[in-house]
Amino acid sequence: MLEKALSGSNRYWAWIFFLLAVIGIGCIAYWKQLNEGLGITGLSRDVSWGLYIGQFTFLVGVAASAVMLVIHNYLHDFKKFSKIVILGEFLAVSAVIMCVLFIMADMGQPMRVANILLHPTPGSIVFWDVVVLNGYLLLNLIIGWTTLGADRKGVKPPDWVKPLIYLSVPWAVSIHTVTAFLYAGIPGRHFWLTAVMAARFLASAFAGGPALLIILALLVRKFSKFDPGAEAIQAIGKIVTYAMFANVFLLGLEFFTAFYSNIPGHMHPFHYLYVGIDGHTKMVPLMWLSSILAVVALAILVFPHLRRNESILAFACIALFSSLWIDKGFGLIIGGFVPNMFEGITEYWPTLLETLITAGVWATGFLILTVLYKVAIAVREEDTAVEH
Amino acid sequence: MTINRRDFLRIAGLSAVVGVGAPVVINNLGKAGLEAAQIHPDPRALKGKRWGFVVDVSKLATDEDYQKCINACHDIHNVPSHKEPRHEVKWIWKDTYEHTFPNTAEDKIMNKELQEKNFLLFCNHCQKPACVRVCPTKATFKRESDGVVMQDMHRCIGCRFCMAACPYGARSFNYVDPRKDHAIKVENKEFPTRMIGVVEKCTACYERLAIGQQPACAEASNGAIVFGDLEDPNSEVRKLIAEKYTIRRKPELGTQPSIYYVIGGGEHA
Numbered sequence: 001m002l003e004k005a006l007s008g009s010n011r012y013w014a015w016i017f018f019l020l021a022v023i024g025i026g027c028i029a030y031w032k033q034l035n036e037g038l039g040i041t042g043l044s045r046d047v048s049w050g051l052y053i054g055q056f057t058f059l060v061g062v063a064a065s066a067v068m069l070v071i072h073n074y075l076h077d078f079k080k081f082s083k084i085v086i087l088g089e090f091l092a093v094s095a096v097i098m099c100v101l102f103i104m105a106d107m108g109q110p111m112r113v114a115n116i117l118l119h120p121t122p123g124s125i126v127f128w129d130v131v132v133l134n135g136y137l138l139l140n141l142i143i144g145w146t147t148l149g150a151d152r153k154g155v156k157p158p159d160w161v162k163p164l165i166y167l168s169v170p171w172a173v174s175i176h177t178v179t180a181f182l183y184a185g186i187p188g189r190h191f192w193l194t195a196v197m198a199a200r201f202l203a204s205a206f207a208g209g210p211a212l213l214i215i216l217a218l219l220v221r222k223f224s225k226f227d228p229g230a231e232a233i234q235a236i237g238k239i240v241t242y243a244m245f246a247n248v249f250l251l252g253l254e255f256f257t258a259f260y261s262n263i264p265g266h267m268h269p270f271h272y273l274y275v276g277i278d279g280h281t282k283m284v285p286l287m288w289l290s291s292i293l294a295v296v297a298l299a300i301l302v303f304p305h306l307r308r309n310e311s312i313l314a315f316a317c318i319a320l321f322s323s324l325w326i327d328k329g330f331g332l333i334i335g336g337f338v339p340n341m342f343e344g345i346t347e348y349w350p351t352l353l354e355t356l357i358t359a360g361v362w363a364t365g366f367l368i369l370t371v372l373y374k375v376a377i378a379v380r381e382e383d384t385a386v387e388h
Numbered sequence: 389m390t391i392n393r394r395d396f397l398r399i400a401g402l403s404a405v406v407g408v409g410a411p412v413v414i415n416n417l418g419k420a421g422l423e424a425a426q427i428h429p430d431p432r433a434l435k436g437k438r439w440g441f442v443v444d445v446s447k448l449a450t451d452e453d454y455q456k457c458i459n460a461c462h463d464i465h466n467v468p469s470h471k472e473p474r475h476e477v478k479w480i481w482k483d484t485y486e487h488t489f490p491n492t493a494e495d496k497i498m499n500k501e502l503q504e505k506n507f508l509l510f511c512n513h514c515q516k517p518a519c520v521r522v523c524p525t526k527a528t529f530k531r532e533s534d535g536v537v538m539q540d541m542h543r544c545i546g547c548r549f550c551m552a553a554c555p556y557g558a559r560s561f562n563y564v565d566p567r568k569d570h571a572i573k574v575e576n577k578e579f580p581t582r583m584i585g586v587v588e589k590c591t592a593c594y595e596r597l598a599i600g601q602q603p604a605c606a607e608a609s610n611g612a613i614v615f616g617d618l619e620d621p622n623s624e625v626r627k628l629i630a631e632k633y634t635i636r637r638k639p640e641l642g643t644q645p646s647i648y649y650v651i652g653g654g655e656h657a
Contacts, residue, residue, distance in 0.1 A: 037584035038546075039563035044474035048551040048561060108546015108561060108585025115525040115545050126524035126549060187518050187641040188555030264494055341557035342487035346474075 001149060004378035005371040011223075012374070019367040026360010029353045030105065038108060041354040046346035047337040049106070051330065051358055056102035058208070058329035059365075060179045061201060063095035063136065065209020067172030068239050074165050080235060083380065084228040087220065088213055089144035090372035092172075095209075096137040098365035105357055125181045132175045139168045144372075152379045176201045183336065191269035191335040194257075200250040201328075206243035208324040210236045211317040218314055220373065226380040230310075237313055241301040244320055248294060251327075268343065269335040280345045283334055286326050293323035432600025436617030438515065438535035438646065439592055441603075442628045443508055446652025447612035454482045457508060460608035461590070466581045468571030470564060477560040479590040480510035480605055488637060488649075502651060508613070510605070511558040511590035512637065512645030513537045519550035519559065528587075535618075535646065536592045546585040555638050556645070559589045618646060 008016075033040050043050050066088035073081035104110050121127050143164055150157040180198035187193065214236050217228040258266040271277050273287045297320035300306050300313075307313050339345055350358070391399075448454055461467070461480045468477050485492075488507040492498075517537050519528050527544040530537050551559045565584045566572060572581060579595065582588055593603035601607070606615040616625035625648070628634075634648035 037562065037564050039472070039475055039584075041563075042474075043563065045476050045478075045551075045560055046557070048548040106547070108548070108587075109544065109583075112525075112543070112545045115527070115543055119525045119543070121524055121526055124522055124524040124549075126522070126547065130524075182549075186522070186553050187643065188638060189552065265491065336552070341490075341555055342483060343490035344487060 001145075001152065001375050001379065002371075005374040008374060012370075015370065016367065019363045019370070022363035023360050023367065026357050026363065029356040030360065032353060033105075033357065034110070038106075040351060042349045042351050044346055044348065046340040046344070047334065047348035049333050049337070050348050051350045051354055052102045052106040054329040054333040055358060055361070056099050056106070057179060057201075057332065058325060059095045059099045059102065060133070060176055061205030061324075061328065062209045062212060063092045063099065063133075063140075064172045064176040064202070064205045065213070066092035066140065067169050068206055068210055068236070069213070070165060070169060070172075072235065074162075075169070078235070080229055080231045083226075084213075084217060084232045084236075086144055086148055086376045086380075087217060087228060087373065089140045089147075090376060091209070091213060091216065091369060092140040093137060093144065093372060094365045094369040096133055096140070096175075097368055098361055099133060100137075101361045101364060102358075105361060125178060125185065129175075129178050129182060132171065132178050136168070136171050136175050139164055139171060143168060144376075148376055148379055151383065154383075173202065176205050183332075186336075188341060189336045190263075190265040191332075194254060196250050196253055200247060200254075203243050203247035203250055204324050204328055207240050207247050208321055208328070210240045210243070211321045211324075214240065214317045215314060215321070216369075216373075218310060220377060224377045224381065226377045233310070233313070234308065237301065237307050237317075240317065240320065241298075241307070244294070244298055244301065247324075248298065265343075268339050272338050272345070273331055273335050277339065277345055280338075280347050282347045282349055283331060283338075287331055290323045290326035290331065293319045294327075297323060430599050434597045434600055434602075436534050436623075437619035438617060439513060439597075440535075440616065440618035440625055440646035440648065441606070442614045442616075442625045442634065442648045442650060444612050444614070444628075444632075444650040444652065445505055445507055446650065447610065448506070448508065453610070453612065454506060454508060456608045456610075457605040457613065458482065460604040461510075461593075463574070464576050464604055465579055466566070466572050466576055467588075468562075468566035469573075470569075470571055472564075475563040477562065477566065477588065479560075479588070480508060482506045483509050489635070491638065491640075505651070507649065508605070509556070509558070509637075510647070511537060511592070512556050512643070512647050513590075513592055514646065515644030516642060518553040518555065518641075518643055522549045522553040524549065531594075534597075536594055536597075537589075538591055538594065539587065539589055541580070541582050541586045541588060544586040546587065548587060550587055555641050555643060559587050561585075561587050 041050065041052075069081050069085045069088035072078040073085045104113065107113055116127060116130055143161060146161045147157045177198045180201040183189070183192035184194060184197035214233055217233055217236075221227050255270065258270050268277065272280065273283050275281075276284045297316045300316040301320070307316070334348055338347065448457075458480050462469075462478070465479060467479055470476060483506065485503055485505050485507065488509060513536055515535065517528075517530055520530050520537060523529070524547060525543050525545055527540045528537065528550050529540070546561065548561055551561060562582050562584050564571075566582050575581060593601070593605075596603060603613075603615050606613040614624050614628060616623035618625060620626060628650065629648055632650045634650050636645045636648055639645070
């Protein structure tokens with residue numbers, strides 16, 4: 001089926017070469033990092049994780065969100081999703097690959113990463129994260145490829161794929177729960193030490209991932225003859241709305257606990273992120289931008305008649321996705337490290353090289369996504385031709 | 389001189405055998421040496437079930453007193469000093485009362501002398517270390533025999549999870565190459581230097597304990613840092629803890645840190 005990605009319009013090839021160029025620049029930047037060390041980033045002794053780990057965390061959520069389509073399609077038998085579910089599965093594949101790349105980019109000694117498997121340490125959450133993420137990647141590749149292949153031949157997917165589909169549902173929940181446990185079990189980092197972390201991760205994932213999927217589905221319809229279905233898009237819009245409200249609610253709970261308890265260590269990260277401490281305000285504009293975007297998105301999504309207008313829906317989804325990207329892909333990590341373990345402040349900001357590497361990883365993800373979608377769309381377009 | 393094909397192959401083959409074989413043999417000799425050292429430990433080696441420290445800051449008066457302890461450690465362990473503060477590597481350092489005990493920092497009317505006092509901070513060699521719990525490769529591990537929290541810089545993958553997990557900020561990462569730009573002023577050939585991308589920290593001078601010496605900081609401290617076995621009721625550290633009022637950093641986190649601070653600060657304290 002992969003050959004279908006080898007023929008396309010000029011616009012398709014221009015997009016592919018643009019992505020390849022960004023990947024190329026990212027590789028050059030990474031080569032420098034590999035030789036000179038992570039000193040080329042903005043990371044420090046006090047803020048030892050930054051953009052890479054933030055992006056990793058955010059993208060685990062994007063990957064997990066595919067489950068929202070799978071549940072409706074296979075468990076609830078809501079067949080309006082049957083055409084769009086492949087887009088979710090392939091989005092999950094590219095998101096997990098980006099996660100792996102971000103983890104690799106963050107390693108001080110990437111050549112030694114196999115040590116995680118050579119010296120398996122079940123007590124470490126990282127070990128489990130490696131297991132569940134790779135398992136999830138495999139599941140989605142197998143399910144997506146098999147169902148699409150069956151679709152192309154005009155037959156039903158083989159029976160053996162059904163149990164894998166059911167397995168992928170709790171598996172999706174597990175990848176984001178385990179990722180939350182990376183943070184939520186650390187003593188002394190007040191911002192992360194919260195029982196609702198995993199719940200918040202899932203809520204934000206089921207808002208952000210499907211929001212991206214709506215944008216992608218609208219783009220697919222615009223640039224191809226394959227229509228993922230207006231009803232399916234509306235149904236996802238509803239999921240996004242509920243999940244985002246749950247996410248904002250959970251964030252509100254964090255604020256309540258920190259400020260009503262009045263425990264300094266719990267309040268300080270929030271102070272730093274939203275108002276700054278002692279003139280250290282690098283994060284403040286970003287966090288407020290994230291908050292405003294969240295409010296705007298929710299104000300639109302909550303009204304069904306606004307949501308039904310696809311242009312407005314697309315705008316709301318972009319706002320929501322950006323809001324979560326800032327909050328989870330950046331603020332969440334930095335808030336854990338500032339103030340530091342001594343209640344001192346060391347600020348963090350990514351460097352140009354770090355940003356280029358990050359862009360390179362995103363471009364790799366989009367390249368994989370484009371190729372997979374191209375295959376899926378080609379198959380779907382053939383189907384449509386047969387049906388009519 | 390001409391070399392025919394057969395001779396060339398013979399020489400090439402022989403060089404390959406020597407080239408590949410020699411390091412294998414040398415490595416194995418090295419390994420045999422290491423095992424022998426374990427089978428016959430140095431009779432002078434210090435023995436304890438759980439090493440710990442009592443740091444009496446009332447015995448540290450001048451900046452020089454602190455610096456002596458810091459230099460003693462950093463010099464023998466090839467700890468690099470970088471110009472860029474972000475890349476700082478430190479095993480033992482000086483910090484204020486407020487930073488050492490941040491949960492008590494809200495008190496604005498406390499004893500001035502204490503508030504202005506500096507403390508010596510280094511790895512707490514916790515009984516239940518969070519860094520060990522999170523490490524995905526066992527590169528950091530607690531030595532069962534004596535409780536020292538060790539760091540294997542050759543196994544570390546540089547994920548920095550331990551840095552996120554340590555509540556005491558005891559860990560440093562080699563963001564830049566410590567062997568470059570004269571970051572190590574005078575190299576101690578007895579102790580390994582590190583490479584980029586690995587985490588390091590105080591390892592309670594395991595290499596000195598093995599030959600019967602006290603940790604370098606304790607030796608240089610003029611009695612301000614006392615080292616000993618916390619499990620032994622007759623040890624000097626236990627006697628000091630029994631006699632004086634001591635506090636530990638962030639005991640509420642359940643990590644059971646093994647550094648006890650005698651804070652002094654006034655006659656009635």
